[in-house]
Amino acid sequence: MPESLRLAYAWGGTATYEPGATFGPRLLEDFELVWILAGHASYIVDRRELDAPPGTILLGRPGFREAYRWDPERVTRHAFVHFAVHELPDDWSPIATWPISRLMAPGDAVRPLFRRVLDEWCDGTRRRARPTRAVARMVEALLDSFLSPAPTTELEVRPAAVSRVLDWLSCSLDNEPARPVSLPELAAAGAVTPKHLCRLFAASVGRSPMETVRLMRLERALVLLARSNLSVQEVGRLSGFSSPNHFSRCFRSVYGSPPLAVRRAVLAGQVPPSTPLTLPR
Incomplete structure (x- = not known):
């Protein structure tokens, strides 16, 4: 040979x-x-x-x-x-x-x-x-x-309906990041019922569709905090959080520190915290 x-x-x-x-x-x-x-x-x-x-x-x-x-x-x-x-x-x-x-x-x-x-x-x-x-x-x-x-x-880990929803959601967050997203919208993007979509997400993502939306928004907020000059309030708004306090609470619950503390740590040379969201390919 x-x-x-x-x-x-x-x-x-x-x-x-x-x-x-x-x-x-x-x-x-x-x-x-x-x-x-x-x-x-x-x-x-x-x-x-x-x-x-x-x-x-x-x-x-x-x-x-x-x-x-x-x-x-x-x-x-x-x-x-x-x-x-x-x-x-x-x-x-x-x-x-x-x-x-x-x-x-x-x-x-x-x-x-x-x-x-x-x-x-x-x-x-x-x-x-x-x-x-x-x-x-x-x-x-x-x-x-x-x-x-x-x-x-x-x-084969990711069902086709989940792929369609994640693609639609990524496009939506790119073009209209502050716009609210509902479960019926996600189900329509996946061409399935809301109930079936929840089952598909639970099996392949390990989270509900709306929790996935929240974590994707926070993941984008983390990038903006680390790689932009936007204020923390602007980062929250552009990530879909209308209330600065709500944004700070959600961010801290996921990443362990408030947004401003994470930004200061990154500016000081520390590695940003890792995201808990792992999407199937």
Whole structure:
């Protein structure tokens, strides 16, 4: 067995799909890495359906019978790289144990490598025979990074409705941070009933939807305190807290100190407190 990856060919590019489009089913004849750039997708493989929000990397393998359902409301864009392998490195795990999907963490190595492979080798129109050693090394690094579990999280932890709600909420807090958000609004964004949404959040996030909203607001407030010249009162208002006293109480209950004390500690060189909110990927 070789010490490095030996490729037969590699090709790829990007594709854009209108809302509601589908692709497949098809029988995959080679390996394919797919990177969801915009829009949500559902990846159906061997009777399993995986949610694939933006930032997802999918790995199809020879023999997979697969299909895609693209976002019903938004344009979906993805990048892809097909490749065939002569031989795998001898120290790699068996193909059957490889993950199918990963939602990449911030700062991951996979997406920059993916972009580099596309830029260096893939023209999106045909198979490129006999990849150079440099391209083979890039594909090997890309695949090896994808297979490494440390910077990634399995996708099936987060239901599609929760993904839709978190995306909607993030957009809402970006554009109208002070606007109140209600449970019926969140349920509408997730296309489920409020009761069902509460069950989904309890199972996947470990908190209620409205508690998640509160913690996301406080997390944004923490960033503004550490990285802006806004007054504490302005930070509270822009984070959705109309009362400065209420903001201070909520902030202290989560981070252990009032907002002004945390700001002074950060200015003095201390690390900001960690957020208790850990959202599933």
